[in-house]
Amino acid sequence: MNNLSATRLGLVTALSVASYAAFAQTVPVTGRVTNTTGQGQPGVTVLEQGTSNGTSTDADGRYRLSVQPNATLVVSAIGSVTQQVPLNGRTSVDVRLADNQTALNEVVVTGSRATEGRSNILTTAPVDVISAREIKAYAQTDVTQILTYIAPSFQSTRQTVTDGTDFVDPASLRGLGPDQVLVLVNGKRRHTSALVNINGTPGRGSVGTDMNVIPPAAIKRIEVLRDGAAAQYGSDAIAGVINIQLKDDTTGVNVSSTAGQTTESDGQLFQADANAGFGLNKRGFVNVSGQFSNRSYFDRSGTDTAPLIYKGTSAGNYPGGLTNDQKLSLKAQDDALVAQNGFNRRNIRVGASDTRTYGGFLNAAYTLLPAQELEAYVAGGLTRRTGRGGALYRLPTQTTQIDLGLYPNGYLPFINSTVDDASLITGVRGRVLGFQADLSNTYGRNSLRYDISNTLNASLPLGTSPTEFYAGELLFQQNTVNLGFSRKFLELPVLSTLNVAFGGEFRVDNFQIEAGELGSYANGINEQGRIITPASGSTPATYAAAGSQGFAGYRPQDATDRSRTNVAGYVDLESDITEKLLVSVAGRAERYSDFGSNVSGKLAARYSVLPDVAVRGAISNGFRAPSLQQRYFTNSSTQFNSGELREVLTTNNDSPLTRSFGIGSLKQEKSTNYSLGLTARVLRTITLTVDAYQIDIRDRIVLSSQYNRGNAAVAQILGTLPVQGIQFFANAVNTRTRGLDVVANERLTLGTESRLTLTAAANFNATKVRSFNSSGFIDANPTLQNTLFDRAQRARLENGQPRSKINLSADYGYKIFSANLRTVRFGEVQTKDANPDRAFIDQTFSAKWITDFVLSAQVLKNVGVSVGVNNLFDVYPDRLYQDPNNNPQSLAYSTLDATNRGRFLYSSNQFGYSGAFYFGRLNLTL
Known part of the structure; x- marks a missing residue:
């Protein structure tokens, strides 16, 4: 052997020894x-x-x-x-x-209690998923506004001159009411708002969930289940479920600031938020978020066309029997007085109120015993929102509502609100006898306080009324205890897989009304400080209006403190019976302490016709328990109906006044849901889902129309009470909602540094009132029957929100730059007057496209900037009828109507009317 061979042999031997040693x-x-x-x-x-x-x-x-x-x-x-x-x-x-942010619209957990999530095209029911990136892409900073512009089946618009509803946006899913969608946070039931909507807005008579108290900075993703799910999650899930998943990452600190305003130089917004995530020695995480938001009001009111100061007129009206020329002559005299007194004919605020929000949220988990897989978790938040909204202007000629010594030119009352919201989820989860077990307690509290300023109580002696009042507070609390078990069986003799879930729930609800201070509701006070009641037989028109103008305080007889309990049990089975067929079955039984029991069930399936094409469908029955607010709310408020200013009493179902109409205690709404859909993946990059649905609701709870004391039967019931009308809650209507959802997505990689995402989504829905449920007393009085749910309320329920919505968006990224373009078509809405004789002012508002554009750049590794505009083309809804040329019959209405008088230019039920909004945003990662 030569030296070279020996060297080679030695090298091979050394490598072999090293390899063996390494192994x-x-x-x-x-x-x-x-x-x-x-x-x-x-x-x-x-x-x-x-x-x-x-x-x-x-x-x-x-x-x-x-x-x-x-x-x-x-x-x-x-x-x-x-x-x-x-x-x-x-x-x-x-x-x-951690979930991949670029794939959040693929994997979902809502709608199934399986131990692992599925792609949204592999589920038995349609689910939209909105990621944190999408939430921050545009200028909307409230959760309801974000969802309105992303999810076509979801709709919410800000309201104006509607008391508390100015500060808590009503929201709906699939055209149903705010209280017919269940909201979850981290899969746990979220408490509702304390507010019940009693004015003429979408969701009138309902109680929704105030999602805007949750800072968007705290949200990891939002899952919107568009299917009835009462059998899975309980009451309120008739239209579907919105599950807000809080952030759980540990990636450091992210800070964002947004500032902008409308092209009318109002509606200024300044918002700042921060999110920080930290690891806990690789055994858990803590994620905290905070937000400050300040939004100024915007005003799109018109000039008041009515006589405002001229003493020869009644409040906002002309004497009867005058020709148009005589009316114009009086108008000229009034205009001269208006100019002389420096009066502003734009005398109310129509748009959005001032609001300021402070909020913080926490989400954390920690592994207690790794060997036993025992983990403790906590999530919750505190939010305070203050607001200031205008009521209707009180004219110096409105003698029953004015004190000329305090307000010579009249006054605009302001409703100041304070919304406090608190929530806390605590729990432990781990493995017990092979099952994933989860024990949790969820507490929630929401309150709404009213303070009225720039006002008075006209029934007090002249010059003695305060100009500010505490008008009372609403409070709702809820505590829910859950224990659930789930397990996925993989090796079964017949089924491919079987996921078994079961559990129970115990819930306590509490609703309170706190009365305002004496002057906020008093009907005159004598020298001893006692409330003066009207003389027997007197009519409300003969004395000054009682209580604080703009919003009368809650009276001691309105005050309430009511609670109820609920016990529920559920079972949920889901099986891949074969590789092509997925079937799920769910059942739930509940018992409420105040109205009884309910059992609901659901059957859903998905079948793969081809590897990338499947059909899915579901049938279920569901229910919604009447809220405590609907059962026990009562108050007296100033409202407008068919052009008339009225003091209206809202009574609960325990009131003798409500019983006088033959209305009994509220019971649960019951629903039957049907859905059928198609899912597909096309050309590997396109996902498509098409789902049709039908929702039948029986005994739907609504707030009745206003019964006027001009009706003899009503006058007898109201007696000498100082009110002109009465309304109450009742299981009054049966409805059917039909619709179609379509969603298509495509993600394209155009190069190593270029990407494009295209989305097209649409919802088409129609709700019809199929029949009415009244009482023997109402049926015996045809005039009362027509008022139970009049044409104005029916139009609001059937056509008050867009019956279609189409969303088209394109997100393009190249290196450090990205561009987001979105256009949303809001379908037509319709309004009708309660009085058939005034049908000439019924109006249909045509569909409109609203376009948003944002340009962003990651200028440094830790610094990003965005500039953009919402409503790029400054689109407004159709105007309300104002010009007499619209209809010759409308001359008297358009110039004399005591509600509008040229001040309200637009309907607020379609997409709002702020016009174009420009903004800039700065993002920092630390």
Whole structure:
């Protein structure tokens, strides 16, 4: 053997020894991979970095792999952020996977209690998923406005001159009421608002959930289940479920600030938020978020066309029997007085109120016992929103509502609100006898306080009335205890898989009304400070209006403190019976302490016709329990109906006045839901879902129309009470809603640094009142029957919100730049007058396209900037009828109507009327 051969032999021997030594030094590593909720993730790839040495997790998310002592593990799964984890000498490594922000619209958990999520085209029911990136893409900073412009089936607009509804936006899903959609946070029931909407807005008579108290900075994603789910989640889920998932990442600190205003130089917005996520020694996380938002009012009112100061007129009207020329002559005299006194004919605010919001949210989890997989978690927040909105102007000629010594030219009362919201979710989850177990307690509290300023109580002696009043407070509290178990069985003799979930719930609801101060509701006060009541037989028109103008305070007899309990149990089964067929069955039984029991069920299925095409459908029955607010709310307020100013009494179902109409206690609404859909993946990059639905609701709870004391039967019931009308809640109508949802997405990679996402989504819906439920007393009085749910209320229910909405968007990114273009078509809405004799002012508002554009740049690694405009083309809704030329019959109405008088130019039920809004945003990552 020569020297070269010997050298080669020595080198080979040395390499072999080194390789053997390296192999001998490998160590076994074990661990478990979980998702963001702590559940084991099967099928996750665990790879030794730089090698082909790897494995995948089992059904419980566990793995075992022999690697080098100083190796780095690469843990990856579809829909999750890939993690690189250095061993640093450890032999046991648990990994919690975070959802991939670019894939959030693919994987969902709402609508199923399965232990792992599914793609939104693999579910039995349609689900929209809105990611944190989409939430921050445009200028909307309130959750309801964000959803309105992203999810076509969701609709919400800000209201104006509607008391408390100015500050709590009513929202709907699939054209149904605000109280027919259930809101969850981290999968736990969210409490509703304390406010019941009693004015002429969408959702009149309903109680919704104030989602705007949740800072968008705290939200990881929003899942919108567009299907009846009462059998799965309980009351309120007739139209569907909105699940808000809070952020759970540990990526540091993100700060954002947005500023903007409308082209009319009002509606200024300044908003700042921050989010910070931290790890807890690899055993948990803490994520905190905060927000400050200040939004100024905008005003799109018109000039008041009525006589304002001329003493020869009644309040906002002309004497009867005058010709048009005589009216014009009086108008000229009034105009001269208006100019002389420096009176502003734009005397109210129509648009949006001033609001200021402070809020903070927390989401955290910590593994207590790794061996037992026991984890504790907590989530919750505190928010305060203050607001200031205008009521209707009180003219100096309105003698029953004025004190000329205090307000010579009249006055505009302001309703000042304070909304306080608090929530806390605490719980533990882990594995018990092979099941994932979750025990939680969820507490929520929402209050709305009213303080009225720039006002008076006209029934007090002249010159003695205060100009500010505390008018009372509404409070709603809810506490829910949940215990749930779930397990996925993979090795069954017949079924491919079977997920079993079952559990129970105990809930306590509480509703309170606190009376305002004496002067806010008093009907005159004598020298001893006692309330003066009207003389027997007197009519309300013969004395000054009682209580604080703009919003009369809650009276001691309005005050209430009511509670109820609810006990529920559920079972939920979901099975991949074959590779093509997925079936789920759910059932739920509930018992309420105040009205009884209810049982609901659901059957849903999905069948793969082709590898990328499937059909899905569901049938279910559901229910909605009457809210405590609907059962026990009562107050007296100043409202307008058919052009008349009235003091209207809202009574609850325990009131003898309500009973006099033959109306009994409220009972639950019952629904039957049907859906049928198609899902497909086209050309690998396009996803398409098409879903049709029908929702029949029986005994739907509504707030009745106003019964006027001009009716003899009503006058007898009201007696000498100082009110002109009465309204109450009743299970008065049966409705049917039919609709179609279409969603298509395409993601294209145009190059190594270029990407494009296209989305087209649409909702088409129609609600019809099929029949009415009245009482024997009402049926015996035809005039009362026509008023139970008049044509104005029916139009608001059937056509008061867009019956169609189309959303088209394109998001393009190139290197550090991105551009977002979105246009939304809001379908037509319709209004009708309560009085058929005034049908000539019924109006249909045509559909409009609203276009938004945003340009962004990541100027530095940690600094991003955006500029944009919402409503790029400054589109407004059709104007309300103002010009007599619209209809010759409308001359008297357009110039004399005591409600409008040229001051209200637009309807607020379609998409609002702020016009174009320009903004800039700065994002910092620390």
